Amino acid sequence: MGFFDNHGLSFRQKKALESDRTTDLLGIEKAAEEAKIPEVEGEKVTERSLQYGLEAAPSIGDRTISTFTREPRPAYAGIPTFLRTPFLEDVRRVGEYDVAFIGVPFDIGTTYRAGARFGPEAIRRISKLYTSYSYEHGVDLKESLHMCDVGDVFTIANIEKSFDQIYKAVSHVFAQGTLPVMLGGDHAIGYPCLRAIADNVDGKVGIIHMDRHLDLQEKDMDERMHTTPWFHATNIPNAPPENLVQVGIGGWQVPREAVKNVRKFNTTVITMGDIEKHGIDRIADIALEKAWKGAKAVYLSVDIDSFDSGFVPGTGWPEPGGFLPREGIQFVNRVASEGICGMELVEVSPPYDVSDQTALLGTRVISDALASMVKAGKIGKQFA
């Protein structure tokens, strides 16, 4: 007789065991699904690591371990690229890849806290924690996509000249048929990125923009700062303001000048109150309808400050009351599953970050967007 003899009685009894409700769980379903995902690319990585990094010392029992690490293990080692993808030194070959990660270390468009020039570096570093596999998506990005990291754009201490550099970089990648994913950088980069894509699309480009702020002024302090990208982007003839949807807007940091431009240009603004009222899925449907209306492609711009400031201390203009991480990720997944022609993740400012959590959320947003595109068959090779 033990003191635990009367513990869990209702669950121990046969009656309670008659129905096994765990069969309904996604957690069980996804574990079964994993068996269908190939591990071909993963094995190639191990092979290369042993070849280039030499076999391990004789005392090491696990013979997949090498002397010099040339693979994702251990997470604290290695020179970081985004999600451990190969660094593509010769950017002329970018067309061989489905996806290219482009660092844009630029923060001279900031109007309060700077530091986003260190965003790409921080995002790449914390992305080392991620495998290429997502349990919930049932996707291994490495098995479905050819991805590379093309390193950083050579930005300089001049906003307009840096825009020209960013424009040229993103144009080059996009024109080769490769999905450009920009690691910002402050939000001023939205304008040259969008212009690069719009110039290479034969039709209209819609924009879905997640932010607490409108970023719709013509100028700020006499320059095209990070508060201005969508004013200029929607001046591009095939990126009209009617196809700009701004989601997550609210709080006390929206200048009235920008609001006047919402009325003037007839853009679509969805506040956090709208999201409370209608829920993420319905809001995503509304955003997709507006952005895709008559458009040939849709661009996704994610300002990390669209999330509640409690989750993103490392950003230039934190504002409470934004997306909770699960809500924002759900929105991104829904949008990406329709297909996006490019995306940017901006405003991660590592000097203000705590425990890398802002950079990590940025990594998560990008990874989920790619997985959603893969699942929906919008990018990459499909396995049987």
Ligand SMILES: [Mn+2]
């Ligand atoms: Mn913002």
